Amino acid sequence: MAISATMKALLLKGEGYSREPPAARLDTLEPWLDHATVAVPRPEPSQVLIKVRMASINPSDLMFIQGLYGQPRMRGRPAGFEGVGEVVAAGSNAAEALIGKRVAFATGTSNWGSWAEYAVAEAAGVIPLIDTVRDEDGAAMIVNPLSALAMFDIVRGEGEKAFVLTAGASQLSKLIMGIARDEGFRPIAIVRRDDQAEFLKKAGAAHVVNAGSQEFPSALRRLLKAEPARIFLDALTGPVASTIFAAMPRRARWIIYGGLDPSPTAIGDPGLFIFAGKRIEGFWLVEWMRTAGERRLQIVGEAQKRFSDGRWSTDVTAIVPLSEAMERLPAELAKPNGKVFIAP
Amino acid sequence: MAISATMKALLLKGEGYSREPPAARLDTLEPWLDHATVAVPRPEPSQVLIKVRMASINPSDLMFIQGLYGQPRMRGRPAGFEGVGEVVAAGSNAAEALIGKRVAFATGTSNWGSWAEYAVAEAAGVIPLIDTVRDEDGAAMIVNPLSALAMFDIVRGEGEKAFVLTAGASQLSKLIMGIARDEGFRPIAIVRRDDQAEFLKKAGAAHVVNAGSQEFPSALRRLLKAEPARIFLDALTGPVASTIFAAMPRRARWIIYGGLDPSPTAIGDPGLFIFAGKRIEGFWLVEWMRTAGERRLQIVGEAQKRFSDGRWSTDVTAIVPLSEAMERLPAELAKPNGKVFIAP
Numbered sequence: 238m239a240i241s242a243t244m245k246a247l248l249l250k251g252e253g254y255s256r257e258p259p260a261a262r263l264d265t266l267e268p269w270l271d272h273a274t275v276a277v278p279r280p281e282p283s284q285v286l287i288k289v290r291m292a293s294i295n296p297s298d299l300m301f302i303q304g305l306y307g308q309p310r311m312r313g314r315p316a317g318f319e320g321v322g323e324v325v326a327a328g329s330n331a332a333e334a335l336i337g338k339r340v341a342f343a344t345g346t347s348n349w350g351s352w353a354e355y356a357v358a359e360a361a362g363v364i365p366l367i368d369t370v371r372d373e374d375g376a377a378m379i380v381n382p383l384s385a386l387a388m389f390d391i392v393r394g395e396g397e398k399a400f401v402l403t404a405g406a407s408q409l410s411k412l413i414m415g416i417a418r419d420e421g422f423r424p425i426a427i428v429r430r431d432d433q434a435e436f437l438k439k440a441g442a443a444h445v446v447n448a449g450s451q452e453f454p455s456a457l458r459r460l461l462k463a464e465p466a467r468i469f470l471d472a473l474t475g476p477v478a479s480t481i482f483a484a485m486p487r488r489a490r491w492i493i494y495g496g497l498d499p500s501p502t503a504i505g506d507p508g509l510f511i512f513a514g515k516r517i518e519g520f521w522l523v524e525w526m527r528t529a530g531e532r533r534l535q536i537v538g539e540a541q542k543r544f545s546d547g548r549w550s551t552d553v554t555a556i557v558p559l560s561e562a563m564e565r566l567p568a569e570l571a572k573p574n575g576k577v578f579i580a581p
Numbered sequence: 582m583a584i585s586a587t588m589k590a591l592l593l594k595g596e597g598y599s600r601e602p603p604a605a606r607l608d609t610l611e612p613w614l615d616h617a618t619v620a621v622p623r624p625e626p627s628q629v630l631i632k633v634r635m636a637s638i639n640p641s642d643l644m645f646i647q648g649l650y651g652q653p654r655m656r657g658r659p660a661g662f663e664g665v666g667e668v669v670a671a672g673s674n675a676a677e678a679l680i681g682k683r684v685a686f687a688t689g690t691s692n693w694g695s696w697a698e699y700a701v702a703e704a705a706g707v708i709p710l711i712d713t714v715r716d717e718d719g720a721a722m723i724v725n726p727l728s729a730l731a732m733f734d735i736v737r738g739e740g741e742k743a744f745v746l747t748a749g750a751s752q753l754s755k756l757i758m759g760i761a762r763d764e765g766f767r768p769i770a771i772v773r774r775d776d777q778a779e780f781l782k783k784a785g786a787a788h789v790v791n792a793g794s795q796e797f798p799s800a801l802r803r804l805l806k807a808e809p810a811r812i813f814l815d816a817l818t819g820p821v822a823s824t825i826f827a828a829m830p831r832r833a834r835w836i837i838y839g840g841l842d843p844s845p846t847a848i849g850d851p852g853l854f855i856f857a858g859k860r861i862e863g864f865w866l867v868e869w870m871r872t873a874g875e876r877r878l879q880i881v882g883e884a885q886k887r888f889s890d891g892r893w894s895t896d897v898t899a900i901v902p903l904s905e906a907m908e909r910l911p912a913e914l915a916k917p918n919g920k921v922f923i924a925p
Contacts, residue, residue: 307856474851496851504848507818507840510863512651517861519854 240286240325244277245559245581246315246353255304258499263567269302270316270352272563278349278357280328285335285360287342291376291556292320292351292579294570296407296472296495307521308346317352317579319343321375324363325355332360339366341378345523352559354581364537367545374544376578377408377551380522382540383533384494385412387525390532391492392422392468399423399464401481404472404497405442406433408551408576413470414441415549425466427481436574448477458484468492470520474502487513494520556580584630584669588621589903589925590659590697599648602843607911613646614660614696616907622693622701624672629679629704631686635720635900636664636695636923638914640751640816640839651865652690661696661923663687665719668707669699676704683710685722689867696903698925708881711889718888720922721752721895724866726884727877728838729756731869734876735836736766736812743767743808745825748816748841749786750777752895752920757814758785759893769810771825780918792821802828812836814864818846831857838864900924 247270280286295318300306302316320342324335342358344350349357366375392400398421402410405426414424418441426442428434434445444464446457457480465486471478475498482491483505509515526533543549554575557565562579569577591614624630639662644650646660664686668679686702688694693701710719736744742765746754749770758768762785770786772778778789788808790801801824809830815822819842826835827849853859870877887893898919901909906923913921 305852307852474848493851493854495855502848502851504818504846504861507837507846507863508649508651510837510861511839511865512863512868514863514865514868516863517848517854519851519856519858519860521855521858524856524858 241277243274244354246275247562248273248275248313249302249310249316251304251310252312253309259303259305263570265567266563277355280326280357282329283359284328284347284357285324285332285363286326287322287356287358288325289320289322289351289354289356289581291372292317293377294577295380311348314348315350315353317350319379320351320356321372335360340364341366341375343379352579369545373551373553377576378540381409381412383536384522385409386536386539388470388520389413389416395467397467399425399466400468401425401466402470403427403478405437406574411440412549417441423464454480461485473498475500479503479505489515491517492520551576585621587618588698590619591906592617592619592657593646593654593660595648595654596656597653603647603649607914609911610907621699624670624701626673627703628672628691628701629668629676629707630670631666631700631702632669633664633666633695633698633700633925635716636661637721638921639724655692658692659694659697661694663723664695664700665716679704684708685710685719687723696923713889717895717897721920722884725753725756727880728866729753730880730883732814732864733757733760739811741809741811743769743810744812745769745810746814747771747822749781750918755784756893761785767808798824798828805829817842819844823847823849833859835861836864895920
């Protein structure tokens with residue numbers, strides 16, 4: 238396949254990190270991204286060049302473009318952490334066998350992201366796809382599925398069947414709840430709208446609790462008496478998360494993997510830590526992958542199997558052409574329950 | 582020794598727990614204690630009755646009388662978790678060998694506290710004292726010394742030589758810093774007053790930082806670049822503690838053992854947990870003792886040795902007669918740097 242010299246991409250405007258609080262809603266992408274032309278990159282020896290078919294948009298991408306993610310931005314480089322596409326060039330002979338293959342990929346720290354016509358990924362990390370995996374599933378096969386399986390490992394390790402998750406209607410929560418139900422666990426999904434209850438019970442939730450209701454703290458306390466969940470997988474932080482943590486039983490672990498609620502987060506009564514032995518910690522997929530060893534390969538295989546046999550599938554809100562992304566993404570991202578993709 | 586039928590004691594007014602926030606300063610003890618007469622208790626088979634010579638006052642006692650400690654109050658029973666005294670009766674023959682011995686004791690969950698002429702403790706937990714240990718040291722030999730040695734075990738386990746502690750001028754911090762210096766560790770003591778620096782450096786602090794100064798956050802950040810402390814032993818919570826936690830390096834552990842600052846505590850940026858891998862947890866001596874096994878006996882021996890040979894000694898602010906306690910304790914407790922005792 239002929240490789241162009243230049244490409245269209247959504248390029249980062251900011252450099253490094255920001256100290257601004259995150260935007261609660263993205264009404265526009267103008268402060269952070271530019272739809273522009275840039276030279277097509279050349280892969281390093283350990284890398285491959287991928288012609289992007291579809292790129293996903295995760296909460297971590299939206300934090301990254303604002304300078305609020307765990308790695309620094311490089312101004313003028315494309316954003317986008319994952320996608321699906323065809324390998325068109327290899328940085329060294331070792332990876333030439335991948336050329337022509339359709340792969341799921343994560344761009345990691347290559348600084349050549351997936352919201353572009355071409356992207357760069359480590360050859361060792363790409364996942365050749367079997368034909369039964371759709372592009373929509375392939376483009377969202379790494380960040381969310383691996384996070385889901387890795388975080389469910391924490392739940393399984395704790396032993397207690399019930400556990401709590403916020404952002405219950407997110408794609409990631411849906412994946413976690415699907416695995417949990419299959420293994421006899423009982424997810425308690427915390428949501429903001431009553432109309433999500435049915436959809437979430439289908440996805441695997443044992444209980445759905447609306448944090449917006451007036452009786453939320455007391456209803457949750459009652460539920461947690463019957464279902465003594467110890468693990469709290471939290472995408473939000475803020476006052477709802479604090480309330481959940483306070484209501485949980487002794488030795489509860491609040492595991493923060495996102496901060497979607499920009500309001501301040503209080504730890505509550507110090508006795509929660511001293512006398513009740515509770516803890517607050519974090520989860521970051523990048524750190525997990527660095528230390529997971531063998532378990533990482535098992536989990537990649539498990540993710541592909543689940544998408545192939547239909548136990549998992551990605552709900553699609555919209556597939557937006559790259560050229561229309563700046564204009565259309567804010568409105569598409571504001572819709573609940575599904576995933577938004579970019580197609581170059 | 583003849584045992585009276587009744588005794589004077591400081592009796593708890595409240596029952597169970599309270600949901601009130603802790604008092605920032607105790608201007609009076611009237612809301613929580615009564616100086617009154619009560620029948621002398623009879624020890625259970627596993628317990629001994631002790632004629633109290635001196636009882637200590639720890640921050641945990643002050644939390645307990647307000648209903649803010651990890652065990653419920655029993656109305657009409659004496660407060661006070663530890664002291665020194667003479668064993669005058671045993672609940673069963675097994676403990677009779679202790680009769681007549683001067684012992685350090687903790688009343689635990691006996692509900693017959695040490696702020697009284699007689700107290701009840703588990704026979705297995707009392708520590709017969711050698712003559713070279715002063716009453717002042719014996720009366721403060723369990724809660725603080727065991728906490729100090731147990732928390733220093735956490736510091737030692739982490740490996741990094743530098744560590745941070747708040748309430749740097751407390752008796753407990755002084756004990757921790759003494760052990761730390763002896764083993765080549767470098768305590769960073771956070772205090773509220775500049776005039777404590779010299780006293781704390783003598784006690785073992787490698788650095789003393791005033792949290793009241795305007796340059797506190799930046800000065801602390803600079804110091805922690807040079808001394809990458811991972812463990813933060815915190816008696817305060819509140820905004821000063823949050824600032825320290827934010828300034829600490831990756832994988833820092835904020836270990837809360839007290840909540841002396843009643844103002845709300847924010848966790849700060851969720852990225853501290855997600856990307857920097859930091860954690861918040863608690864320390865409670867009662868829980869530690871439950872699980873420490875052999876290490877507990879070693880630590881009791883180590884504490885007595887340190888008090889006998891002068892490496893540790895308790896700074897005494899005042900020894901207040903039980904009959905004057907209600908009136909005098911608030912003013913004595915407000916003085917910095919030393920310990921207040923009650924003598925029945």
